[in-house]
Amino acid sequence: GPKVLQIPSHQIIDMGQMVTLNCDPVSNHLYFYWYKQILGQQMEFLVNFYNGKVMEKSKLFKDQFSVERPDGSYFTLKIQPTALEDSAVYFCASSLDWPSQNTLYFGAGTRLSVL
Amino acid sequence: GDSVTQTEGLVTLTEGLPVMLNCTYQTIYSNPFLFWYVQHLNESPRLLLKSFTDNKRTEHQGFHATLHKSSSSFHLQKSSAQLSDSALYYCALINQGGSAKLIFGEGTKLTVSS
Numbered sequence: 049g050p051k052v053l054q055i056p057s058h059q060i061i062d063m064g065q066m067v068t069l070n071c072d073p074v075s076n077h078l079y080f081y082w083y084k085q086i087l088g089q090q091m092e093f094l095v096n097f098y099n100g101k102v103m104e105k106s107k108l109f110k111d112q113f114s115v116e117r118p119d120g121s122y123f124t125l126k127i128q129p130t131a132l133e134d135s136a137v138y139f140c141a142s143s144l145d146w147p148s149q150n151t152l153y154f155g156a157g158t159r160l161s162v163l
Numbered sequence: 164g165d166s167v168t169q170t171e172g173l174v175t176l177t178e179g180l181p182v183m184l185n186c187t188y189q190t191i192y193s194n195p196f197l198f199w200y201v202q203h204l205n206e207s208p209r210l211l212l213k214s215f216t217d218n219k220r221t222e223h224q225g226f227h228a229t230l231h232k233s234s235s236s237f238h239l240q241k242s243s244a245q246l247s248d249s250a251l252y253y254c255a256l257i258n259q260g261g262s263a264k265l266i267f268g269e270g271t272k273l274t275v276s277s
Contacts, residue, residue: 104264154209
């Protein structure tokens with residue numbers, strides 16, 4: 049089936065540094081998402097993105113977070129500066145159209161470790 | 164706000180026994196879409212089932228679920244568990260109130276042993 053690729057699979061950084069998580073969504077998809085999963089806990093919605101803009105964001109999407117997809121390239125999540133509590137697995141997803149009628153396809157996740 | 168509840172964090176079964184994973188939800192909107200996603204170890208979550216029709220059974224890969232709006236439930240069932248069913252199962256919701264946000268439950272880890 050359609051694949052969402054996430055690069056890197058694991059990132060280790062020092063607290064206070066900037067990190068960019070990359071997502072290569074399914075090629076013709078229009079909606080993009082980031083979810084955060086702390087070990088052993090549920091997948092929590094961070095943000096969704098359509099037509100170059102953030103549509104919705106949760107309380108977890110702090111001011112230090114930003115997303116973009118310049119010129120149809122990677123859909124990125126940037127955290128600047130990082131904090132210890134940002135350590136988690138971040139899942140990217142994409143869907144062809146409005147998500148209620150269209151399946152969300154998830155990547156394998158990027159495990160972020162903030163030291 | 165909208166929420167999804169999965170009461171069992173861990174379910175352990177012997178191969179061949181029936182599977183039932185509970186899912187209930189809360190939303191103020193009358194037309195929610197409900198989903199079951201499955202995540203095998205070191206893999207990404209993938210869609211297993213979805214439904215938006217009240218009282219209609221939906222099936223895929225031996226699993227089935229029926230959305231019951233009267234009880235706000237969407238329980239996942241399978242008649243006979245297989246070893247390969249061992250995975251993390253998430254129930255999820257999107258409401259029809261204009262949100263494009265898929266909301267997940269806490270997840271249920273299913274372990275099937277021989």
